[in-house]
Amino acid sequence: MKHPKAFPRVFLSAMSVVITGTVMTAVFGYMAFGENVQAVLSLNLPLSGSLSWIYTIALLLFVYATYVTFVIEFYILMTIVEPPVIAWATNLQLRKPNVVGYVLRVGTVILIASATILIPQLNLIVPLGGSLGSGVLAFVFPPIIYLLTFRSQLAKRPRAVCVSVIFLCVSLAAFGVISSVVGVYMSVKQIVEFYSHGSGAMPTASPNFVHWNNTV
Numbered sequence: 001m002k003h004p005k006a007f008p009r010v011f012l013s014a015m016s017v018v019i020t021g022t023v024m025t026a027v028f029g030y031m032a033f034g035e036n037v038q039a040v041l042s043l044n045l046p047l048s049g050s051l052s053w054i055y056t057i058a059l060l061l062f063v064y065a066t067y068v069t070f071v072i073e074f075y076i077l078m079t080i081v082e083p084p085v086i087a088w089a090t091n092l093q094l095r096k097p098n099v100v101g102y103v104l105r106v107g108t109v110i111l112i113a114s115a116t117i118l119i120p121q122l123n124l125i126v127p128l129g130g131s132l133g134s135g136v137l138a139f140v141f142p143p144i145i146y147l148l149t150f151r152s153q154l155a156k157r158p159r160a161v162c163v164s165v166i167f168l169c170v171s172l173a174a175f176g177v178i179s180s181v182v183g184v185y186m187s188v189k190q191i192v193e194f195y196s197h198g199s200g201a202m203p204t205a206s207p208n209f210v211h212w213n214n215t216v
Helices: 004-036 052-091 097-118 122-149 151-156 159-197 207-215
Strands: none
Touching: 052 097, 122 151, 122 159, 151 159
């Protein structure tokens, strides 16, 4: 924040690294395990064989990344939720309103951990929430907010420019709605199929990966 003008360059660089890493993980994960790849790639890593120490290091890195990203995301959540709660506790004239904030943080962590442990096949539930939230947050809300915020400025622009901007915003919002509907449909379909067939088998590594592992 010390150099606001550098934010676009920093943002584009960070997103490029994240997208590249995600795409590489998806591509190489599918190349290694094929159709047997798990929703969480670390579940496919075998813990035996000559390369078991490499897989153990990879699992530890996954755990470390999970803890770090959880702290960052949790901080954002608490900056939004905690101030109103502390203000409410202050209005009640409690002796230590900050304690209410601590209880909120601990309770939220326990709730998230409990949901992760107790909900079976959480990997089927998470895409459902992602389909509902990600498409709306990424493609639907931004163009709508843009049109509502800059509608007076757009009215002063030439008609062709105004129509082009509105068409682009509506197209992005429509794409977000369609992608969310398709994502929700596919997620619900997978959940129904899983619980209908009772498929609880855990996918394993593909034969090509096992052969490569044994050869190395």
